Amino acid sequence: ATPTSIMVGTGKAAESGILFKGGEHLERTHQLNTIVLDKTGTITKGKPEVTNFTADDETLQLLASAEKGSEHPLAEAIVAYAMEMEIRLIEVDNFSAIPGQGIEALIAGNSIIVGNRNLMNDHQVEIGEAEQELMKFELAGKTAMLIAINGLYKGTVAVADTIKETAPEAIRQLKEQGLEVVMLTGDNERTGQAIAKQVGIDSVIAQVLPKEKADKVKEIQSQGKKVAMVGDGINDAPALATADIGIAIGTGTEVAIEAADVTILGGELLLIPKAIKISHETIKNIR
Ligand code: ADP
Ligand code: MG
Numbered sequence: 488a489t490p491t492s493i494m495v496g497t498g499k500a501a502e503s504g505i506l507f508k509g510g511e512h513l514e515r516t517h518q519l520n521t522i523v524l525d526k527t528g529t530i531t532k533g534k535p536e537v538t539n540f541t542a543d544d545e546t547l548q549l550l551a552s553a554e555k556g557s558e559h560p561l562a563e564a565i566v567a568y569a570m571e572m573e574i575r576l577i578e579v580d581n582f583s584a585i586p587g588q589g590i591e592a593l594i595a596g597n598s599i600i601v602g603n604r605n606l607m608n609d610h611q612v613e614i615g616e617a618e619q620e621l622m623k624f625e626l627a628g629k630t631a632m633l634i635a636i637n638g639l640y641k642g643t644v645a646v647a648d649t650i651k652e653t654a655p656e657a658i659r660q661l662k663e664q665g666l667e668v669v670m671l672t673g674d675n676e677r678t679g680q681a682i683a684k685q686v687g688i689d690s691v692i693a694q695v696l697p698k699e700k701a702d703k704v705k706e707i708q709s710q711g712k713k714v715a716m717v718g719d720g721i722n723d724a725p726a727l728a729t730a731d732i733g734i735a736i737g738t739g740t741e742v743a744i745e746a747a748d749v750t751i752l753g754g755e756l757l758l759i760p761k762a763i764k765i766s767h768e769t770i771k772n773i774r
Contacts, residue, residue, distance in 0.1 A: 607640070
């Protein structure tokens with residue numbers, strides 16, 4: 488590889504907002520055959536909004552007060568919704584986040600848990616008929632969270648995140664370049680499949696706990712694949728570091744950018760096939 492052509496390649500990439508940490512990463516990008524994309528904030532805009540809430544104002548008050556303690560985009564959506572409904576937040580005595588599952592809190596003597604089915608199972612909360620509604624939300628690509636107060640199921644809050652406009656075109660180009668495209672998400676299978684369908688991804692790995700994301704990347708690598716992982720969150724950092732090429736996208740948390748080999752400025756997914764194209768052109772010039 489001539490250092491000059493590599494420099495030209497990384498320079499050209501940089502002009503488009505694709506920052507390679509070093510020339511070797513450009514060369515390695517050329518060898519990729521699989522691209523794994525995180526869902527929230529990578530394929531979707533990461534700005535979810537509440538679309539359905541099936542309980543009363545009292546529950547909303549406890550729900551939003553509890554979620555105020557979480558930094559998750561889902562939590563932000565719920566708090567914003569409560570503000571719109573002019574719900575006053577109250578003091579929380581105890582809060583904890585359960586990665587990949589939800590949250591629990593103690594508020595004015597009430598214990599509240601909010602999250603997915605597994606979280607309800609772990610707390611022996613019966614959700615009964617709500618399962619039907621939950622499935623309906625999920626088939627529509629929404630993330631539905633169950634709410635229980637003092638051990639009793641109270642209702643569901645559903646949140647929708649929109650896909651980035653250019654996501655379907657970016658995925659199409661990646662496939663055309665011969666890459667296998669996979670979506671990785673902490674969300675449930677049905678929601679994941681619904682979003683994947685909207686953007687043209689056939690392969691979904693769902694309900695992956697944050698600490699398991701890197702293991703999933705390793706699993707794919709062990710099948711002899713050269714894997715790029717694209718993500719934005721703190722959660723994604725270990726997977727970005729594990730992948731043959733880690734790509735941090737969007738405003739990107741510091742941690743993700745640090746763990747990545749490539750940073751895409753501004754969250755534009757079309758810059759990923761562009762990066763691949765530049766790597767191919769560069770390597771062709773070397774040979
Ligand atoms: P993603 O990979 O989509 O960012 P996460 O691993 O962060 O997903 O979360 C997985 C699931 O855990 C969510 O779909 C949701 O059901 C639940 N969850 C996470 N954070 C919260 C929260 N603050 N409140 C309620 N549920 C949550
Ligand atoms: Mg994410």
